[in-house]
Amino acid sequence: DSGVTQTPKHLITATGQRVTLRCSPRSGDLSVYWYQQSLDQGLQFLIQYYNGEERAKGNILERFSAQQFPDLHSELNLSSLELGDSALYFCASSPQGQYNEKLFFGSGTQLSVL
Amino acid sequence: EDKVVQSPLSLVVHEGDTVTLNCSYEVTNFRSLLWYKQEKKAPTFLFMLTSSGIEKKSGRLSSILDKKELFSILNITATQTGDSAVYLCAVESLSGGANNLFFGTGTRLTVIP
Numbered sequence: 001d002s003g004v005t006q007t008p009k010h011l012i013t014a015t016g017q018r019v020t021l022r023c024s025p026r027s028g029d030l031s032v033y034w035y036q037q038s039l040d041q042g043l044q045f046l047i048q049y050y051n052g053e054e055r056a057k058g059n060i061l062e063r064f065s066a067q068q069f070p071d072l073h074s075e076l077n078l079s080s081l082e083l084g085d086s087a088l089y090f091c092a093s094s095p096q097g098q099y100n101e102k103l104f105f106g107s108g109t110q111l112s113v114l
Numbered sequence: 115e116d117k118v119v120q121s122p123l124s125l126v127v128h129e130g131d132t133v134t135l136n137c138s139y140e141v142t143n144f145r146s147l148l149w150y151k152q153e154k155k156a157p158t159f160l161f162m163l164t165s166s167g168i169e170k171k172s173g174r175l176s177s178i179l180d181k182k183e184l185f186s187i188l189n190i191t192a193t194q195t196g197d198s199a200v201y202l203c204a205v206e207s208l209s210g211g212a213n214n215l216f217f218g219t220g221t222r223l224t225v226i227p
Binding site: 003018033035040041042044056058064088090101102103104105106107108 | 204215218
């Protein structure tokens with residue numbers, strides 16, 4: 001158990017809908033990362049937060065948004081869902097979000113868009 | 115464009131065999147290279163490498179980094195069925211004032227009894 005909690009584990013929804021994925025980082029970790037893993041692609045970095053502030057942005061679509069709350073949990077919002085958004089979405093955390101810190105991953109949320 | 119390429123994509127071996135997984139990269143402002151093991155869901159950390167030529171070892175697993183040739187290898191000796199997983203290589207770089215972690219697509223290792 002990495003200490004990172006993601007909910008829900010599975011999510012099935014229809015195209016055009018909006019969903020929210022939730023992540024609680026390890027106790028004491030200030031930085032949260034979101035990754036998307038599709039069948040034919042590796043882990044794609046979406047966005048990173050540190051202590052409530054956005055720190056880095058990757059290949060995140062404009063239809064997606066995220067935030068980190070004062071209690072350090074984070075939410076990833078996906079809207080106007082398309083079939084291609086079906087993927088495994090991981091959250092990871094690290095203490096300071098600095099380089100040379102290893103990431104601890106949650107078990108992921110499997111999103112299926114029908 | 116930063117990229118991480120892993121090979122082979124997939125590997126099937128018998129228990130007891132030794133395997134070598136490869137990871138090559140092209141990133142600006144390299145910081146470190148990390149190996150993760152992904153069994154069912156969450157990737158779990160194996161190694162972090164920052165210096166060239168220094169082998170990291172944990173049991174039957176070992177890894178080394180060559181910063182001149184821009185690659186790393188992960189060796190697993192005396193493989194067991196429990197080693198079956200996807201092995202991910204990730205490279206950390208400093209870009210735009212932030213640290214980014216780029217993952218390869220992974221090598222799927224299957225160890226058969």
